[in-house]
Amino acid sequence: MGLLIALIALVLIGVVAVIVGAPLRRARGARDVAFAPERDELEAAREAKYREIRDAQLDYRTGKLSREDYEAIDAQLRAEAIAILDQLERLTSKDA
Amino acid sequence: MAGLGFACLLLALAVCAYGIGASLYGVRSGRVEFSESGRRAVYALAGILTVAFLVLELAFLRNDFAFNTVADTSSRTTPLLYRAAAVWSSQEGSLLLWAWLLSLWSSLALFLTRKRLRDVAAYATAILLGFGGFFVSLMVFYANPFATTHPAPPEGVGLDPLLRFPTMMIHPPMLYSGYTLCTIPLAFGMGALLARRVDADWIKAIRRFSFAAWLFLGCGILLGARWSYSELGWGGYWGWDAVENASLMPWLTGTAFLHSLMIQEKRGMLKVWNVSLVLATGTLAIMGTFLVRSGILNSIHAFGGATLGVPFVVLIAALLAGSTYLVVSRREMLRSEHRLDSLLSRESIFLANNLVLVGLCFVILWGTYFPLISEAFTGHEASVGPPWFDRYTVPLALILVLLSGIGPVIAWRRMTLASARRNLLIPSCCALLALVVLLGTGVAGDKSLATAMFCCAAFVLGSIGQEFFRGTRVRRALAGEAAPLALVALVRRNRRRYGGYVVHLGIAVLFVGVAASSSFQHASELGLSPGQSTRVGAYTVRYVRPTATLTPKYDAAHTGSTLSLGAVLDVTKSGHHVSTLYPSEGFYASEEASQGSVGSLIAGQPVSHVAMDAGITRDVWSAIAPDIEAPALQRIVQIGNKTLPPEDALVALAALARAYLQHPPVAQFHFIVSPLVMWIWLGGLIVVGGALIAIWPAPSVVRRRVAVRSRVRAARGLARA
Numbered sequence: 001m002g003l004l005i006a007l008i009a010l011v012l013i014g015v016v017a018v019i020v021g022a023p024l025r026r027a028r029g030a031r032d033v034a035f036a037p038e039r040d041e042l043e044a045a046r047e048a049k050y051r052e053i054r055d056a057q058l059d060y061r062t063g064k065l066s067r068e069d070y071e072a073i074d075a076q077l078r079a080e081a082i083a084i085l086d087q088l089e090r091l092t093s094k095d096a
Numbered sequence: 097m098a099g100l101g102f103a104c105l106l107l108a109l110a111v112c113a114y115g116i117g118a119s120l121y122g123v124r125s126g127r128v129e130f131s132e133s134g135r136r137a138v139y140a141l142a143g144i145l146t147v148a149f150l151v152l153e154l155a156f157l158r159n160d161f162a163f164n165t166v167a168d169t170s171s172r173t174t175p176l177l178y179r180a181a182a183v184w185s186s187q188e189g190s191l192l193l194w195a196w197l198l199s200l201w202s203s204l205a206l207f208l209t210r211k212r213l214r215d216v217a218a219y220a221t222a223i224l225l226g227f228g229g230f231f232v233s234l235m236v237f238y239a240n241p242f243a244t245t246h247p248a249p250p251e252g253v254g255l256d257p258l259l260r261f262p263t264m265m266i267h268p269p270m271l272y273s274g275y276t277l278c279t280i281p282l283a284f285g286m287g288a289l290l291a292r293r294v295d296a297d298w299i300k301a302i303r304r305f306s307f308a309a310w311l312f313l314g315c316g317i318l319l320g321a322r323w324s325y326s327e328l329g330w331g332g333y334w335g336w337d338a339v340e341n342a343s344l345m346p347w348l349t350g351t352a353f354l355h356s357l358m359i360q361e362k363r364g365m366l367k368v369w370n371v372s373l374v375l376a377t378g379t380l381a382i383m384g385t386f387l388v389r390s391g392i393l394n395s396i397h398a399f400g401g402a403t404l405g406v407p408f409v410v411l412i413a414a415l416l417a418g419s420t421y422l423v424v425s426r427r428e429m430l431r432s433e434h435r436l437d438s439l440l441s442r443e444s445i446f447l448a449n450n451l452v453l454v455g456l457c458f459v460i461l462w463g464t465y466f467p468l469i470s471e472a473f474t475g476h477e478a479s480v481g482p483p484w485f486d487r488y489t490v491p492l493a494l495i496l497v498l499l500s501g502i503g504p505v506i507a508w509r510r511m512t513l514a515s516a517r518r519n520l521l522i523p524s525c526c527a528l529l530a531l532v533v534l535l536g537t538g539v540a541g542d543k544s545l546a547t548a549m550f551c552c553a554a555f556v557l558g559s560i561g562q563e564f565f566r567g568t569r570v571r572r573a574l575a576g577e578a579a580p581l582a583l584v585a586l587v588r589r590n591r592r593r594y595g596g597y598v599v600h601l602g603i604a605v606l607f608v609g610v611a612a613s614s615s616f617q618h619a620s621e622l623g624l625s626p627g628q629s630t631r632v633g634a635y636t637v638r639y640v641r642p643t644a645t646l647t648p649k650y651d652a653a654h655t656g657s658t659l660s661l662g663a664v665l666d667v668t669k670s671g672h673h674v675s676t677l678y679p680s681e682g683f684y685a686s687e688e689a690s691q692g693s694v695g696s697l698i699a700g701q702p703v704s705h706v707a708m709d710a711g712i713t714r715d716v717w718s719a720i721a722p723d724i725e726a727p728a729l730q731r732i733v734q735i736g737n738k739t740l741p742p743e744d745a746l747v748a749l750a751a752l753a754r755a756y757l758q759h760p761p762v763a764q765f766h767f768i769v770s771p772l773v774m775w776i777w778l779g780g781l782i783v784v785g786g787a788l789i790a791i792w793p794a795p796s797v798v799r800r801r802v803a804v805r806s807r808v809r810a811a812r813g814l815a816r817a
Contacts, residue, residue, distance in 0.1 A: 002099070005097065005099050005100045005103070008100055009100060009103040009104075009107070012103075012104070012107060012144065012147065013107060015140075015143075016107065016111060016140045016143070016144065019136050019139060019140050019143075020111070020114065020115075020118075020133050020136045020137050020140050021133065022133075022136065023128075023129040023130075023132035023133045023136065024129050024130070024133055026129065040212045040213060040297050041293070041295050041296065041297045043297075044295070044296040044297040044299075044300045045295070045296050047300070048296050048300070048361040048362060051361075051362075052362050052508070054590075055362075055508055055593070056507075056508065056509075058567065058570070058590065058593070059507040059508060061566075061570040062563065062566040062567055062570060063515070063518065063519065063566060064505065064506065064507035064511060064515060064519055065507045065511065065515065066512050066514075066515055069507075069509075069510060069511070069512065069515075073509055073510075
């Protein structure tokens with residue numbers, strides 16, 4: 001029984017070493033050149049902005065916003081969305 | 097097999113140490129392969145702890161009493177399902193459950209964020225492995241679940257009778273899932289601060305995990321309340337017990353975070369609030385775990401003889417110090433990108449909401465730790481009870497429910513007074529109508545706080561109903577769909593908004609149940625003999641006859657009791673039969689030899705088995721405390737102790753049971769008639785439903801289509817302007 005437990009433990013150690021060591025075997029000394037945190041941030045901001053635009057539409061249609069307020073907010077949100085999209089496009093051309 | 101389990105713990109500790117080092121080295125040096133390796137260490141930890149958990153679970157299922165935890169909390173007569181759940185009924189087993197759930201949830205979070213937030217995720221990996229290493233260290237050095245005794249005892253002590261209840265099987269996994277999920281936003285929050293990336297991305301990554309933590313914690317709290325009400329024999333569902341409070345506090349700060357993260361996503365505001373709330377929620381979750389295991393505060397929920405206080409104090413101190421340093425040192429990048437446009441805006445309501453929730457949390461924190469605080473300053477341990485908590489939490493809860501009705505009808509950014517008046521009209525009318533009905537029917541009476549809560553709940557119902565009605569109307573106008581289809585489509589396209597509305601509705605229903613059951617309850621405690629009756633509210637309860645059940649063999653409810661004495665109660669209202677109740681009290685064996693061979697069979701802590709008739713409008717609840725100390729019954733025990741060998745002791749218990757049936761002494765009864773208790777559980781179910789709607793991801797195809805359309809529309813709109 002003790003031998004069986006020792007064998008299982010050894011197998012477990014081996015499996016762990018393989019799983020954990022796999023990235024180290026694949027890329028020795030490689031630096032993270034493909035990491036683009038700015039893109040991730042901008043994409044998150046873009047999705048949040050689209051959600052804001054939809055929320056403003058729903059607020060207006062369900063009577064929470066006056067027409068004047070909605071048009072002002074909508075224009076502002078769309079301008080902010082375009083600015084984010086422009087930044088994303090600039091990043092894409094830079095990467096290309 | 098115990099050796100394999102302990103070997104897993106040692107391997108887990110080594111993996112945690114490696115993972116922390118690899119992640120930190122990877123993120124500091126930019127060598128992504130080390131960060132990847134650190135992330136995989138979390139997956140490996142989950143695998144190792146799964147093996148360890150299986151080893152312990154198998155030991156319970158196989159009745160391997162060589163394992164100390166199995167011998168202390170299980171027995172051959174414990175039913176299979178309770179035996180499987182008994183793993184987490186001990187300090188050691190529950191630590192293993194905690195660490196295992198932490199590793200599983202951490203693996204999921206890091207897998208889902210493997211392609212983004214690499215620097216933030218690397219720091220989060222190190223922090224999560226730090227937590228994992230902490231809990232594994234506790235098991236290795238303080239409370240080993242794989243400790244054994246040789247030779248193994250032939251039988252175990254059995255599961256605590258109080259835990260032999262279906263909801264207790266799932267309550268700890270739910271609660272621990274909530275606690276462990278709370279550490280994920282904390283880890284990512286700290287990671288965002290360390291990586292100096294405190295914008296929308298990390299918030300987006302942890303939003304669902306924050307919601308899941310809130311949901312699991314909430315379910316765990318409700319299941320615990322249900323257990324208290326149905327099992328503990330005092331008739332209540334919330335006693336402001338220290339451990340109950342410890343689970344409520346992170347839930348409150350988590351609720352605040354879920355609201356204010358929306359503001360950061362939309363407006364780039366409240367960044368300091370959000371990181372502080374996330375760090376506070378995670379720290380409070382650790383403090384909740386600490387309370388159960390340190391023995392510093394008295395609680396029915398605490399593990400007996402707990403001695404893990406010092407390591408937890410060190411961890412909590414490190415969390416508090418680290419969190420404070422990070423928030424203060426990064427305050428410049430946490431400045432809001434915008435300011436509040438208007439006080440009449442959803443952002444303002446959310447801010448007010450947060451202040452109330454944090455205020456509630458502070459009140460509960462003060463009241464919970466007051467015994468320690470008073471002892472530190474005066475040398476005398478004073479405590480505060482339910483009346484103190486109620487005095488401060490009830491008004492705050494009223495404001496909270498009211499805000500949950502106002503928020504949905506107020507627009508983001510700004511709203512005109514005229515629009516606000518128009519949108520608040522129907523909810524206000526609902527509240528007014530409720531007030532008129534309550535006053536007119538005499539229900540209000542002198543219960544001003546309960547009346548206020550009912551009116552606030554009516555306000556919420558009006559507000560949410562209005563939102564669903566108007567939204568469905570808009571959808572019908574746009575798509576030409578029938579009302580039911582339009583409603584479904586509306587919710588599908590706006591899951592976060594309408595799921596949140598359903599949650600608000602559930603909270604209002606829950607608070608109606610709390611207000612009604614606590615303010616309009618009728619209770620009676622008295623002694624009755626068979627044939628006697630008493631009045632409880634509008635109901636008459638008659639003690640028909642006694643009952644007695646002998647040995648676990650006849651124990652259909654698997655309570656494990658040796659002897660169960662009870663009563664048959666007939667409940668009527670205005671002369672009409674309502675229900676028949678069968679409350680009982682179970683008497684359990686004790687290991688104290690001084691009680692004698694017969695006495696020791698029933699000398700253990702008795703446990704009340706409540707009987708109730710639950711309905712949508714009221715619960716009729718009953719508990720009995722039979723007088724087993726009556727001279728006639730004790731005489732049987734004494735004679736049996738003197739004359740019977742241990743193997744024949746049950747004969748004396750059979751005689752005792754017969755004597756109880758033939759000449760029952762006066763039994764003490766506790767009756768409660770509580771209106772609307774079921775609304776608490778129904779409200780909880782509505783909250784769960786709403787949370788699931790809000791948390792459910794939209795299909796990625798729909799997301800891409802919406803993104804493209806939105807871009808085109810945004811451009812067109814800008815061209816028009």
